[in-house]
């Protein structure tokens with residue numbers, strides 16, 4: 001069977017799947033291309049190339065999994081985040097392209113600082129922390145997460161990528177060494193920000209494949225952890241250090257107000273011009 005025919009079948013299957021959130025016009029094409037490249041072990045597809053039977057079967061199994069809602073990153077076992085390959089495992093939040101903007105905002109603020117220190121709260125598989133370690137020279141990076149499984153994956157990611165970052169299980173700032181108090185330049189947080197009552201409205205592919213504690217902190221407005229971070233971050237940041245929080249657009253005003261109430265200055269909502277699905281709220285201590 002030819003690449004082009006195989007892709008047409010796959011796109012049709014994915015478009016018909018009720019488990020997939022069809023929010024982006026060409027999402028099914030992008031994902032089918034991505035999975036076929038992965039199955040064939042190539043970077044680019046030739047539409048006229050013949051696909052060997054074992055590769056075709058492998059690809060069709062992957063498309064069948066995707067049609068159940070399983071994210072592409074879990075099927076492949078990894079995600080590419082700002083150019084680094086991070087493992088993606090069941091039970092640990094799947095890294096999203098939209099979070100690259102949170103990392104970018106942190107990296108911009110860390111570069112040029114003397115002996116910079118960064119803390120990534122709710123780090124999951126360590127994606128933001130590792131992007132910072134990869135792109136900011138001489139930085140010391142710490143990541144914490146309430147989930148043991150997430151920290152296990154974060155540590156494995158650091159090892160595989162040969163990047164220096166320390167990861168610890170802990171409730172927000174709970175896992176950090178005490179001597180970091182007052183010495184942190186940038187704190188990043190991509191929290192579980194879905195309101196308790198809104199989890200059931202999420203697309204099936206998110207509800208079924210992301211553990212609940214990665215989606216919601218069970219607060220009524222979804223900003224329970226943001227509020228705690230805004231109150232506690234001042235004890236860890238240097239004067240002039242930054243707290244950066246990723247939220248959905250409908251939470252951005254409330255999150256900004258939360259940072260101001262926590263004593264932060266220069267609070268703004270920033271948005272990735274290309275990818276407008278999230279906001280990063282920034283505030284200076």
Ligand SMILES: C[S@@+](CC[C@H](N)C(=O)[O-])C[C@H]1O[C@@H](n2cnc3c(N)ncnc32)[C@H](O)[C@@H]1O
Pocket residue numbers: 093094095096099121122123124125126127128144145146147150170171172190191192193213214215217225
């Ligand atoms: C939306 S995910 C973000 C993961 C990662 N930062 C990323 O962007 O890929 C939220 C993370 O918050 C973690 N989490 C939930 N409650 C927490 C808490 N009280 N303290 C630390 N981490 C927490 C979850 O385990 C999950 O990994």
